[in-house]
Amino acid sequence: MRTVKPLLRSLFIPGMLFLGACCCEKDVIVAPEPPPPPPPPSVELGDIFFDYDKSELRAEAVEQLQKNFDWMKQNPAGTLIVEGHCDERGTNEYNMALGERRANAAKDYMVNVGADPARMQTVSYGEERPFALGHDEASWAQNRRAHFVGQGR
Template sequence: MTKKINGIIVLALMVTAGCSSKSAVTPDAGSAGSGSASLPSSSSPSLPLLPSSPSGYGFDQWQTGPLGDVFFDYDSATLSAEAQEQLHQNGVWMGSNARKGALIEGHCDERGTSEYNLALGDRRAISAKEYLVRFGVAPSRLETVSYGEERPFAAGSNEESWAKNRRAHFVVK
């Protein structure tokens, strides 16, 4: 019941918040209106992916589990090429671990209102989930939640910290 009410609240916030970025998130041509995001051309730098550790954990420097985080540009839920590659790696792991599920947490940096960041975090988590579903992961194995700006990974009010906080974080269930 609480999830349903939270979903309705987040949906209402998304409708009223809109998108204040210069470039809108556009549906992917291959998704036939599924609401997924595709990458517009951009010259902004991306965070590098780090190879997985020998233990199989830690696809990136922020992750301690087998599924790596994906990062987003400012005010965007669009999946970059790097984010899609990380999601591909996550999808491969999910395919090899069919009994596992994942919670996808949407996060934002501190800029913007709490309401807007909750809605943006939701769009980020849903964007990552939709990619994995298109990859072949059953939707029933994936849940999403938005924490907006409430659970930052990096403290600080600078671009380096903000870039680390604009993410979809994966928790294996």
């Protein structure tokens, strides 16, 4: 009998722990899922603006072109259409040519900083698609632009 008591004692404590664990009526608390990481900041395409009768890039245009280039890096399958626009002054033929020079100036800059020219197209609308409909300098300044249209995000 003496050998049975130590055996029962050695089984008694683990048995009680087992029963205590099995008979516990408390809810099991599961750690919540961590929140998903925030999405990377999205780069938006923006227009660039030109001086009257010019197709040279201004300093603020270069800053925006860099942002547009960043858009191309974030969207490797995306393509861009660069639209050249003019204000209403000048003949239709002259404004179509000026719009083309403006679109090409924007495209050429982006190609020089590393953009793939095969992913970019240019088109000139001249004065045919004004952004601002007024007939004053403030409106004309908004219409002298290169507009960027991204495709295939």
